[in-house]
Amino acid sequence: MSMEEPRKPQATLELVAERAGVSRATVSRVVNGSDRVKAGAKKAVEQAIRELNYVPNRAARSLAQGRSNSIALVVPENTAKFFADPYFAKVVQGAAQYLAGTEFMLTLLLSTESDPAKTTRYLQGGNVDGALVLSHHADDQSYADLGALLPMVYGGRTMSTDQNEIYVVDIDNIAAARQATELIIDRGRSKLAMIAGPQDMGAGLDRLIGFQRAVQDAGLEPVAIEAGDFTPASGHQIMQQMIKNNIEFDGLFAASAQMGFGALQALAEAGISVPEQVSVTAVDDDSFARSSTPPLTTIAQFPERQGEIMAELLIKRIHGEQVPEWSIMDTKLVLRDSH
Amino acid sequence: MSMEEPRKPQATLELVAERAGVSRATVSRVVNGSDRVKAGAKKAVEQAIRELNYVPNRAARSLAQGRSNSIALVVPENTAKFFADPYFAKVVQGAAQYLAGTEFMLTLLLSTESDPAKTTRYLQGGNVDGALVLSHHADDQSYADLGALLPMVYGGRTMSTDQNEIYVVDIDNIAAARQATELIIDRGRSKLAMIAGPQDMGAGLDRLIGFQRAVQDAGLEPVAIEAGDFTPASGHQIMQQMIKNNIEFDGLFAASAQMGFGALQALAEAGISVPEQVSVTAVDDDSFARSSTPPLTTIAQFPERQGEIMAELLIKRIHGEQVPEWSIMDTKLVLRDSH
DNA sequence: TTGAAAGCGCTAACAT
């Protein structure tokens, strides 16, 4: 059905102006929704735009305005797991969805290990108006200084010290872990083990703290604590090891649903029944939590919403609005059969 | 530790030129790696760049060059599952990783249902030099015409007809499904059921065809075929239904590992043993395939590699190189315990 | 090998 239509040259503001019989400035005003344009002129311009199928050139606009109308989503690549993790995927989705309703575009920035400075340079270069930073490990100090140059919003608390003006959207990981742990204790269990997260990440660290506090407050001692990397495989492997080491426990708190999922598998393989012999809870509610056997009792967070809030805050900051440095999101207890 | 350093104005080409004692043209040449620059001048410029911490402005460069040095990753948003699907996540990862080694940036373009024209307009507007399109449903005709205006590469075959010049990177879904099905038949099973994928997607359709051919070639008749949406939940639900309907089958082919995972759960819940009573295979090798009980025998595809190839082909096309319209990727048989 | 100068398409004073 191709009509051999001669490929029209990309319409410009100037062309639209000519056709509508007005100046470029007027066209620009119409395009940008200024109200200082007579209805008649506006109509003419709009028609010309339609006829010419005009679309503004972003580069030109950016150059003239001195801003890019796009923001970066920075993803430390060392986190190869990043994309495999439903949590991050959802955060991205939430942010992208929010931005779809704005003038901003989302640029994916994989910060390569080979050349981390590349990312920094890009961010500094005025190529984006702000940045969303995810999966922030302790060694990612690279962006810390950028905070002064560019509005940034972090997903999950950073581990930086002596920093001011760090904008973070996160849940209260300590409280979440504590609550999940208490669930187990309330079941009358007293020999608690934990599969913790990476200790170079805020979420990993805080969930460990929450667990420890809950255990301590109950007058107990943890029987085992081992750190994984949030993946199902690590949960599986750690649990196998615990079993092999003949550790006696009747309760298990996993810092992520993915690790809980893996642990549950190892438990099943060893013929240990859940929740009868071991009561299990975790943080995160994702497809792993729902599809494990038995389904996991968890403290749910809402990653899409988190992404949305991150994007929203960033845009506000870009527009010069004041926003709180800390946005602590609510969590929700999801009772299933594992505890 | 903040030093109250006065925020330096963003360095420009001009500033660099002044400092290095050369013209802007020369700086531009150095920046762009031209060889028509004397070693001395080059050195001076490089030092000035370092001292001023100069980073080229993309918008200005784009405007001058008439190209954006960025490409879009188009994601039909109706695919809310998109981000939850490890397959897509990996494709994105592969593409992003490849692009990190080039001058191109990746812009995430969620094509919103509310305003699909927005995406089209953006793509047309010369804002990107090319586009990668994923998860292409039959009704996504929106981009079809764009192919003439902008280099595009699809992940997974499209369902468009009468189209020329559609560039696609995919596996041979028919062959993959056939192979997976034959595995079951080779086990001596003759009452085969299939959980198919969405019939408005190439992958869904082709895997059904492959299954049917294998069954037919063996002189058999399928005992049940039901289409899901590639998610674990749909696999679970469909299998429950089949069991409830007292369908007799001793072999099951699932069009995706995720659906196979769900089906395996339903089977287990019904006390049906795998592979003893039912032999199960699927296409896709992901965390679901690995973590199901029993682990799934599958035909693996390599989504990261697919993303990589997609990006590579797109860049080549942008640079005017000729590339084949069809890139069929190899698959690999992964034997596990489910069949 | 280098520089001068003309834009790229748009916005934003400033005038009118």
Next chain:
DNA sequence: ATGTTAGCGCTTTCAA
């Protein structure tokens, strides 16, 4: 309410 004009920061002929 609308037009004029001067850039935004860079690339790229064209001359030298």
